[in-house]
Amino acid sequence: MKIKDTLSNLEHTxxxxxxxxxxxxxxxVYDDSHIGHARTIIVFDVLRRYxxxxxxxxxxxxxxxDIDDKIIHRANAEDKTAAQVSTTxxxxxxxxxxxxxxxxxxxxxxxxxxIDDIIMFIDKLIKQEIAYTSENGVYFSVSKFPEYGKLSKKxxxxxESGARxxxxxxxxxxLDFAVWKITDEKPTWASPWGRGRPGWHIxxxxxxxxxxxxxxxxxxxxxxxxxxxxxxxxxxxxSCTRVRFAKTWMHVGMVTINGEKMAKSTGNVKSVRxxxxxxxxxxxxxxxxxxxxxKPIDYSEELLLENLTKWRQVETCHYELINADxxxxxxxxxxxxxxxxxxxxxxxxxNTHLALSSFFQLVKETNRLAADEKLGKENSQAIKTExxxxxxxxxxxxxxxxxxxxxxxxxLVSDRTQSRQEKRFKDADKxxxxxxxxxxxxxxxxGKTIWMLKEPIRADR
RNA sequence: GGUACUCUGGCAGAACGGUUAUGCGUGAGCCUGCAAAGCUUAUACAAGGGGGUUCGACUCCCUCGGGUACCUCCA
Numbered sequence: 001m002k003i004k005d006t007l008s009n010l011e012h013t014x015x016x017x018x019x020x021x022x023x024x025x026x027x028x029v030y031d032d033s034h035i036g037h038a039r040t041i042i043v044f045d046v047l048r049r050y051x052x053x054x055x056x057x058x059x060x061x062x063x064x065x066d067i068d069d070k071i072i073h074r075a076n077a078e079d080k081t082a083a084q085v086s087t088t089x090x091x092x093x094x095x096x097x098x099x100x101x102x103x104x105x106x107x108x109x110x111x112x113x114x115i116d117d118i119i120m121f122i123d124k125l126i127k128q129e130i131a132y133t134s135e136n137g138v139y140f141s142v143s144k145f146p147e148y149g150k151l152s153k154k155x156x157x158x159x160e161s162g163a164r165x166x167x168x169x170x171x172x173x174x175l176d177f178a179v180w181k182i183t184d185e186k187p188t189w190a191s192p193w194g195r196g197r198p199g200w201h202i203x204x205x206x207x208x209x210x211x212x213x214x215x216x217x218x219x220x221x222x223x224x225x226x227x228x229x230x231x232x233x234x235x236x237x238x239s240c241t242r243v244r245f246a247k248t249w250m251h252v253g254m255v256t257i258n259g260e261k262m263a264k265s266t267g268n269v270k271s272v273r274x275x276x277x278x279x280x281x282x283x284x285x286x287x288x289x290x291x292x293x294x295k296p297i298d299y300s301e302e303l304l305l306e307n308l309t310k311w312r313q314v315e316t317c318h319y320e321l322i323n324a325d326x327x328x329x330x331x332x333x334x335x336x337x338x339x340x341x342x343x344x345x346x347x348x349x350x351n352t353h354l355a356l357s358s359f360f361q362l363v364k365e366t367n368r369l370a371a372d373e374k375l376g377k378e379n380s381q382a383i384k385t386e387x388x389x390x391x392x393x394x395x396x397x398x399x400x401x402x403x404x405x406x407x408x409x410x411x412l413v414s415d416r417t418q419s420r421q422e423k424r425f426k427d428a429d430k431x432x433x434x435x436x437x438x439x440x441x442x443x444x445x446x447g448k449t450i451w452m453l454k455e456p457i458r459a460d461r
Numbered sequence: 462g463g464u465a466c467u468c469u470g471g472c473a474g475a476a477c478g479g480u481u482a483u484g485c486g487u488g489a490g491c492c493u494g495c496a497a498a499g500c501u502u503a504u505a506c507a508a509g510g511g512g513g514u515u516c517g518a519c520u521c522c523c524u525c526g527g528g529u530a531c532c533u534c535c536a
Contacts, residue, residue: 027536040536070534149464152531158463159532200534222536223466229535252536253466259528263535290484291474295467296529303473306485316499345475354475357483364484364500371492371500425494432496443498452498 001051001347003218004294006226006249007151011349014217014248016056021212022048023246025204025221025229026108028065029089030074033096034269035299036255036262039288040222042395043252043352045102046289049393050346061211062105063204064090067112067197072185082187083112096272100281101395107211111203114210115189118198121206121240122179122191130239131179133193134170138180143173145235151249152227177201177232201232208246209237219246223253223294224261253296262299270299278459282314282396283307289352289394301459308457310360311396316443317363317387318398319452320370321380328376329369338362339386346393359390373446399455409440413451416442 002011014020024044027037041062048058066086075082090110111118122138125131130144142148142156149155159175178199180191188195208216214237221230230249237245254261257268275284286307291297338358345354366383369375391397412431419428432442439454 025536028534034536037536068534153464154532155464220536224531224535226465227531228533254530254536256529261530261535265535295474298473300473302485306473309485312498320499348476351475353473354483357475360484367499368501420494423494429495436497441498442496444493444496445499446492 001054002349003248003250004349005247006251012248014051016051016054019057019059020051020218021216022058022060022218022220023204023208023212023216024060024062024105025219025225026062026064027093028068028070029086029093030068030070031089031264032092032271032273034255034262034271035275035284035288036222036269038097038100038272038275038284039255039297040220040252041097041102042100042285042288043293043350044220045395046285046352046393047250047350048103049395050350053389053393054343058106059212060105061107061109061208063207064093064108064110065200065203066090066110067187068200086110086112092273096276099276100272100284101397103395109207109211111198111207112187114203114207115198117206117210118202119180119191121202121209121236122193122198124240125179125236128239132172134172135182136170137178137182137196137199138193139171139176140179140232140236140239141172142175142177142235145239147238148175148235149231151231151234154227154231177228179236201229202236204229205233205236205240208233209241214241214243214245216246218248218250220250220252223251226251250293252293253291255299256296257299259298261296278457279304279308280455280457282311282455283457285395286310286356289356291353293350293352304459308460312454313360313363313367314391314396315398315452315454316441317366317370319443319450320367320375321384321387323448323450324370324375324377324380326370326373326375328378329372329374331379334365335362335383335386338365339389342390356394359394362387362390370445399453401453405453409435409438409451409453412440413442413449417449 001014001016003014005012022044027033044060048060052058067082071082071085075085078085122131125140126133126138131138131140149159156175179202180193180196180198182194182196188197208219219230234245256262260266260268262268262270283304287304290303290307338361342355342358345351345358362383366375412435416428416431419431435442435451439456441452441454443450443452
């Protein structure tokens with residue numbers, strides 16, 4: 001598989017013969033996650049599922065930033081401790097992302113549980129004179145890392161002209177950034193330089209190295225992290241270890257609303273919980289995978305609605321396959337071709353849009369065979385296997401049905417069929433309405449009626 | 462101001478130096494007791510503007526313009 005690396009702008013081949021080590025910058029837990037977070041995390045979830053389907057072993061590490069100014073502010077505002085705030089939003093994170101069918105990462109390290117590692121890391125930087133102490137903290141000296149700016153393609157002199165210099169900070173250079181902040185504001189931890197807390201970027205340097213080694217395969221996150229976060233991580237890690245930090249950098253485009261970045265400051269945030277209530281996990285996942293991961297994607301009801309239509313087709317396909325008993329169509333190689341195209345699309349810089357187009361072609365083709373009464377048992381078994389493989393990679397899940405529900409529905413459906421045969425159409429339609437209210441869609445074929453249990457989507461009218 | 466990305470049909474959105482992308486939508490039809498769902502078929506012949514390279518460019522180069530992001534916390 002090839003991924004376009006942000007740093008070199010070249011396509012890198014991901015070696016899956018050894019364990020693939022991935023570090024994903026997760027969220028700062030001071031509030032509920034929004035759909036922008038969801039996109040990044042879903043992209044990496046599908047990436048991971050795809051690589052696993054190709055036989056790769058994956059180690060996916062995703063951090064929680066559980067100490068920072070915003071968390072402290074929220075804690076103060078709500079008269080809680082920072083730990084209470086972060087714990088709450090970590091719980092909410094798992095609630096939301098489990099509901100989105102995101103597979104759990106291998107590890108979810110937290111900054112506050114790696115203070116020792118962070119201190120050791122800073123200590124190394126100081127010993128090498130790459131970081132220096134001042135009265136209010138420890139700073140990384142950007143001038144000691146000549147390659148600073150290589151990820152974000154910025155030049156130090158250009159940055160300096162635009163840099164904001166805070167009066168209260170005792171930096172040698174305005175570009176220097178804090179790796180340790182000395183402060184009395186709780187919570188604080190003891191360090192050789194005084195009580196305080198770590199800077200933001202240092203946790204990812206310390207934790208990624210600890211969990212994945214000095215040099216790992218993929219480092220990812222949202223595009224907005226390229227500068228300064230990932231730039232600073234590179235500076236810290238490469239200064240410290242003297243080896244290349246991550247082999248491949250992969251950045252996910254922003255979710256926008258009316259073309260503007262979704263952000264707390266502009267108030268155009270759609271929380272995962274809220275969107276999940278209206279649309280459910282499958283439609284959100286389809287929406288997040290609709291464009292190339294590196295490009296922005298605009299959130300709109302219209303686009304979600306389009307994906308609802310598509311999802312209904314997938315559900316139809318699923319039930320047509322279950323009920324397949326038509327004449328066997330002659331063998332053709334469409335199935336193998338679409339499966340191959342699906343994989344090729346993902347192989348080529350993770351082109352989920354193209355992969356989805358193969359996926360939907362398979363769905364359409366199957367529904368067409370069903371409509372022509374040409375979907376036989378043997379054929380449908382092969383399609384079912386392939387369709388399920390794709391669904392698993394995409395993390396899409398058709399609504400499960402219990403035996404009790406099934407019996408209940410079967411009963412009503414056969415009552416309706418009886419009524420129709422006796423031309424008691426009013427009775428038949430009454431049952432149909434009843435089923436409709438149970439989210440059961442009837443599909444009247446020529447000789448038989450099949451039904452499907454649709455995922456209830458609140459936004460569906 | 463600097464840097465990066467981006468500009469494709471009503472909408473979403475790819476690939477590719479020469480082939481219908483695909484999907485949604487829309488029109489018509491099939492099926493049906495009527496619907497729904499599904500299917501069939503038609504429809505977009507598109508490439509921000511202007512130059513250039515080429516036998517041929519949406520695809521490469523130049524230029525002008527629009528948009529977004531980052532340059533401060535940010536997925």
